[in-house]
Amino acid sequence: MVPPAGPNPPNPQLIQQFLSSVLSQRGPSALPYSEDTKWLIRTHLVSITSAYPSLEPKTATFTHNDGRSVNLLQADGTIPMSYEGVTYNIPVVIWLMDSYPRHPPCVYVNPTRDMVIKRAHAHVNPSGLVTVPYLQNWVYPSSNLVELVKNLSAVFGQDPPLFSQRRPNPSPNPNPNPNVGHSTSSVSNSGYSSYSGYSGSSGSVNHARPAIPPRTYPPSPYGSSGSFSRVQADDPNDVFKRNAINKLVEMVHGDMAGLRKTREAEIEGLFNAQAVLRQRSEQLNKGLKEMVDEKEGLEQQLQMVLMNSDVLDAWSRENEGKTRGSLDGDVDDAFECIDPLSKQLLDCTASDLAIEDVVYSLDKALQDGSIGIEEYLKNVRSLSRKQFYHRATAAKVRAVQMQSQVANMASRLSHYVSS
DSSP, X not given: OOOOOOOOOOOHHHHHXXXXXXXTOOGGGSOSOOGGGHHHHHHHHHHHHHHOTTEEEEEEEEEOTTSOEEEEEEEEEEEEEEETTEEEEEXXXXXXXXXXXXXXXXXXEOOOTTEEEOTTOSXXXXXOBBOOXXXXXXXXXXXXXXXXXXXXXXXXXXXXXXXXXXXXXXXXXXXOOHHHHHHHHHBOTTSOBOOSSOOOSSOOOOOOOOOOOOOOOOOOSSOSOOOOOOXXXXXXXXXXXXXXXXXXXXXXXXXXXXXXXHHHHHHHHHHHHXXXXXXXXXXXXXXXXXXXXXXXXXXXXXXXXXXHHHHHHXXXXXXXXXXXXXXXXXXXXXXXXXXXXXXXXXXXXXXXXXHHHHHHHHHHHHHHTSSOHHHHHHHHHHHHHHHHHHHHHHHHHHHHHHHHHHHHHHHHHHHHHHX
């Protein structure tokens, strides 16, 4: 048996132009790859299409498990696999995720309608997701797509992931050769060599396998951009089931997207409310701190007022009996000094003011011509010397009184603090 000819190899120049165009897009339609890795992504895809012309770079929509959809690059086509000396073509889709090439791509086996994924395969799960050691040990930037495909070809050659699903032929086969009928049901129109008993592309060797009843599988979650045409007509029941499943998936995805938008709006509102509450909390804390500081200042002022009030009360009690009898007599006797320093300060101040009055009277006498200039200067010089002495003595007395008053206030303040 000779398999049908495969698709024409793609034009390398067109592929490079396509990759340059999609990777240079900006705005909402830009691919979600980092700018510093786009050139490396282009190099990887050009290298894999040169080494494996059956793989073609495309852009398609990838739907995550949480319902998010993103436009990504993929390498769609077949990779060769050698099994028991016969070469087969395995349809795969290699998705370059948004974190590629720092993280490995996502590889799916893309079976045609005549193919079935092998149960309990070591490296392919029922949905077609491929997990091989090369993907698990992906190292940036040394790992690349060409080595990945080589590794996939070697792993699939040891344990093929697909086998052909036999289906009963509704019309009798006029050809008595059973191999011809078998090749009709195991070869797809798109040029992929599927295998039931592993019918290869370099021979017609058939290995017997147990008959497997027809089974239907829902479409794989890695997109719907496949271009595999089928020879056999679709069963109406299968079409109805597939359409129903697709409709349910679309409804679920739509509900999830709407619910996600609603939750995002609610979360955004909560974040805004949290920011407002945080700002108000800062304002309240600032106001509370100002109130505490003001309270401490008022308490200090209250202590000073109370202390001064006690001082005035004490002075009033001490001098209450002394002032009652002196109000009717001479006004000079109304004031009495309580200590020698006060009496000395009073005498110095009185003498200073008296000398000030005498100097003023001498000025008037000089202007009137009552005294001569020599007598005026002599008297002013003598009075000024005495006035300087009285002022210096008063300054010293004030300094001593200030020290005594500060010491007295300190002792009273310590009394209030301790109490």
